Amino acid sequence: MSWAEETLASLQAAGHRSGGARRAVVDVLSRQGCCLSAQQIFDELREQGRPIGAASVYRILDLLVESGRVQKLDLGSSTAYYEPVWDDGHHHHVVCDACGRVDAFDDPELERALVRAQKRLGYTSATHELVLRAACDDCYELAGRPSG
Amino acid sequence: MSWAEETLASLQAAGHRSGGARRAVVDVLSRQGCCLSAQQIFDELREQGRPIGAASVYRILDLLVESGRVQKLDLGSSTAYYEPVWDDGHHHHVVCDACGRVDAFDDPELERALVRAQKRLGYTSATHELVLRAACDDCYELAGRPSG
DNA sequence: GTCAGTGCAAAGCTTTTGCAGCGCG
DNA sequence: CGCGCTGCAAAAGCTTTGCACTGAC
Numbered sequence: 001m002s003w004a005e006e007t008l009a010s011l012q013a014a015g016h017r018s019g020g021a022r023r024a025v026v027d028v029l030s031r032q033g034c035c036l037s038a039q040q041i042f043d044e045l046r047e048q049g050r051p052i053g054a055a056s057v058y059r060i061l062d063l064l065v066e067s068g069r070v071q072k073l074d075l076g077s078s079t080a081y082y083e084p085v086w087d088d089g090h091h092h093h094v095v096c097d098a099c100g101r102v103d104a105f106d107d108p109e110l111e112r113a114l115v116r117a118q119k120r121l122g123y124t125s126a127t128h129e130l131v132l133r134a135a136c137d138d139c140y141e142l143a144g145r146p147s148g
Numbered sequence: 149m150s151w152a153e154e155t156l157a158s159l160q161a162a163g164h165r166s167g168g169a170r171r172a173v174v175d176v177l178s179r180q181g182c183c184l185s186a187q188q189i190f191d192e193l194r195e196q197g198r199p200i201g202a203a204s205v206y207r208i209l210d211l212l213v214e215s216g217r218v219q220k221l222d223l224g225s226s227t228a229y230y231e232p233v234w235d236d237g238h239h240h241h242v243v244c245d246a247c248g249r250v251d252a253f254d255d256p257e258l259e260r261a262l263v264r265a266q267k268r269l270g271y272t273s274a275t276h277e278l279v280l281r282a283a284c285d286d287c288y289e290l291a292g293r294p295s296g
Numbered sequence: 297g298t299c300a301g302t303g304c305a306a307a308g309c310t311t312t313t314g315c316a317g318c319g320c321g
Numbered sequence: 322c323g324c325g326c327t328g329c330a331a332a333a334g335c336t337t338t339g340c341a342c343t344g345a346c
Contacts, residue, residue: 017321020319021327038310053328059312059326072224076222107265109265114258117257121280129281131278163300164300167343168302201302204302227335
């Protein structure tokens with residue numbers, strides 16, 4: 001069962017009706033997979049010829065976040081980003097200080113350290129959000145990296 | 149030399165003039181120490197009887213962030229928070245999912261894990277920003293914690 | 297005296313709210 | 322056939338920009 005199917009099913013199970021806009025937003029999210037802003041979703045759907053309203057995008061994203069199907073990300077800009085929560089573990093993001101590019105990364109050891117820290121602090125059911133800031137490969141080369 | 153003194157000195161060394169508003173903002177930051185919003189700084193200074201403009205607060209905070217004296221924090225709300233960068237290491241924050249309360253914490257082992265992860269990812273000069281989301285002690289008790 | 301720094305007001309951008317109509321169940 | 326979902330438009334909230342004036346150097 002795909003993320004999109006699971007998501008729609010869980011909403012239906014929670015007593016929500018399934019309008020066209022909601023299916024469309026879930027579809028865009030599942031196709032992109034990582035770091036979409038509300039505006040990007042809005043634009044994408046408009047391009048597809050679907051006359052969605054901005055308010056609907058925000059309302060749907062809120063619902064998805066509340067029901068735990070989507071994670072809201074603050075990457076440092078004034079815009080919020082959203083991405084599906086996959087069953088097989090989550091990842092974090094590196095934002096380029098220079099050009100704003102966003103890359104995802106996944107580090108099991110770091111993940112374990114984060115969980116240990118949460119336990120040590122007494123938070124048993126905590127979630128975490130981690131953003132690294134660094135020069136991305138391109139900008140690093142432009143700036144002149146140590147060995148070349 | 150205090151953080152405020154160091155900050156003003158470094159700005160002067162960089163060729164900036166020292167206006168009253170800037171000194172006032174640096175003063176408020178150094179006194180509070182952790183997690184102030186632009187609005188809070190604005191209000192605090194107005195209460196003190198100093199007719200500062202909101203634009204000045206934002207301009208000054210930007211300058212301080214650019215010069216590395218202040219860190220800008222995204223804690224999940226639509227408001228940005230600011231705090232001095234102290235010489236003796238930094239800390240992270242736990243935001244209460246229920247009431248929004250913010251606590252600071254400091255975990256050397258986690259810090260080492262983060263640095264190791266950054267190196268492993270190839271980012272030698274990266275910074276990081278970590279936000280934990282959990283129920284704070286008060287909300288945890290209200291919700292009924294496992295042992296009473 | 298010059299120009300960075302400043303305060304005020306207005307604009308900009310993302311997000312939220314109000315409301316009337318549509319359509320899922 | 323009721324009520325949740327939706328789109329549009331307007332409003333709200335945080336932050337930035339424009340501009341004239343002040344004051345540091």
